[in-house]
Amino acid sequence: MTIDWTSFSPGPALVGGILLGIAAALYVLFNGRILGISGIVGGLLQAKKSDWLWRLSFTLGLLTAALWGKYVFDIQVKPVIDADYLTLIIAGLLVGFGARYGSGCTSGHGICGLSRLSPRSLLATLTFMGCGFLIVYVVRHLV
Amino acid sequence: MSQNTSVFSNASEYLIGVLFGLGLMISGMTNPAKILAFLDLSGAWDPSLIFVMGGAVLVGLIAFYLAKNRTQSFLGGAMHMPTRRDIDRPLLIGSAMFGLGWGLAGFCPGPALVSLGSGELKALAFVIAMLGGMLLFDFVGQKK
Numbered sequence: 065m066t067i068d069w070t071s072f073s074p075g076p077a078l079v080g081g082i083l084l085g086i087a088a089a090l091y092v093l094f095n096g097r098i099l100g101i102s103g104i105v106g107g108l109l110q111a112k113k114s115d116w117l118w119r120l121s122f123t124l125g126l127l128t129a130a131l132w133g134k135y136v137f138d139i140q141v142k143p144v145i146d147a148d149y150l151t152l153i154i155a156g157l158l159v160g161f162g163a164r165y166g167s168g169c170t171s172g173h174g175i176c177g178l179s180r181l182s183p184r185s186l187l188a189t190l191t192f193m194g195c196g197f198l199i200v201y202v203v204r205h206l207v
Numbered sequence: 208m209s210q211n212t213s214v215f216s217n218a219s220e221y222l223i224g225v226l227f228g229l230g231l232m233i234s235g236m237t238n239p240a241k242i243l244a245f246l247d248l249s250g251a252w253d254p255s256l257i258f259v260m261g262g263a264v265l266v267g268l269i270a271f272y273l274a275k276n277r278t279q280s281f282l283g284g285a286m287h288m289p290t291r292r293d294i295d296r297p298l299l300i301g302s303a304m305f306g307l308g309w310g311l312a313g314f315c316p317g318p319a320l321v322s323l324g325s326g327e328l329k330a331l332a333f334v335i336a337m338l339g340g341m342l343l344f345d346f347v348g349q350k351k
Contacts, residue, residue, distance in 0.1 A: 068253045073255050077235060078262045080233035080235065083229060085262055085270070089266055097287045099223070099227065101316040118217055125220065126225075127323060130326075133232050137229065145239050145312075145330070157340040159304075159340065160308075160336065160343075161340035162307075162308060165297050166298050166300070166305055169305060176271070179263075179264050187298065188299075195302075196246045197310070
């Protein structure tokens, strides 16, 4: 195993991670919910009227975060997206279906579930991490 | 819930969404190349994601401990906490599919939505497919 020391960024990673934790903390304490993106956004698609506005509010927050970053906090990130469109569409389908089927994603299971010491979330997190390692190995080193 | 509480709770939803998005940006997790560099154990490995998770869970542990026995949120709404403890097949198969998709593109739902907000066309393609996958689950998956 070789570590990519030039890309490794423990400082920003830890600060950003703590912010994610604070967001999840505020969310459970003020709104009484698990901060799980796939659950929040997925429910938006089912469009039950009483259950809609809060989901939309949160989703708009995520969608406008980059604008706050750019115009208020002077934080700008340029994502490097190497995958082609076909790969992105297959990946998106898997992520969307899988997160709903598995009751959560990196935020709901990964951050909140581990913080709640939930055995289901621990297993889910190990499973998606394992499969992530596997597919990257296959795509980058076998094919 | 009173009118005021509802306004506050939706404002809180929005602001926490923004904060979470900023956390993703600062941590580097909105960059698929960085996610893939973490998942590529046998390449030039970037372990940053461990620090992201570590920082988040450290704060989360305290918060969920505090939230555990509450019957109401600070804003007076109900607590919606998961209660399931069983390990079942959907949990494992769903998470496996999720991991494969995550490793193919380097996007998971939060970062994809944040990147869409910064105007990335490729993030738009991913998000549309992701919503399609979720809808597909609503039609197929729940009938079981």
